[in-house]
Amino acid sequence: MVLTVFEPAVRSLGDALRARGTMLATAESCTGGLIAAACTAVAGSSDWFERGFVTYSNAAKTELLGVDAALIQTHGAVSAEVACAMAEGALAHSKAGLAVAVTGIAGPGGAVPGKPVGTVWFALARRDKAATAELLQLGGDRTAVREQTVAHALSRLLEALS
Numbered sequence: 001m002v003l004t005v006f007e008p009a010v011r012s013l014g015d016a017l018r019a020r021g022t023m024l025a026t027a028e029s030c031t032g033g034l035i036a037a038a039c040t041a042v043a044g045s046s047d048w049f050e051r052g053f054v055t056y057s058n059a060a061k062t063e064l065l066g067v068d069a070a071l072i073q074t075h076g077a078v079s080a081e082v083a084c085a086m087a088e089g090a091l092a093h094s095k096a097g098l099a100v101a102v103t104g105i106a107g108p109g110g111a112v113p114g115k116p117v118g119t120v121w122f123a124l125a126r127r128d129k130a131a132t133a134e135l136l137q138l139g140g141d142r143t144a145v146r147e148q149t150v151a152h153a154l155s156r157l158l159e160a161l162s
Contacts, residue, residue: 006038009154016161022097023050027090030104034150050096065089080133087125099125106145
């Protein structure tokens, strides 16, 4: 993946965060840090990017973000509940005012009944609002699912700040 494709969106995101005097944190599973990488590929991102958590395993979600293991057991790692808990955990474990989380099945394996490859849960959390989640059903191979997830996250972050 060439991160420069995301540069215009990241520059706009950085401008919006800078204008509001707030920082961003990311909590990523299926993207493995690609949202954070896209953000930090742009010079000056230290003004608005606070930190990123790559929590690929369930244990990492629990240990680094405080996601309740029972929540993962009950709903599965790829769920609205876990995505929201990840975003809220990123806020709780950072100084950011806005956090994004993604958890999903990028493929080619990992599909389970009701959760095919391309299933991704996206969540957004702010300090002043409860987290919200959105289900994505993405097509293509592993790379395509991950790229679409990054693009969606950047787009939704920009919408949230406008």
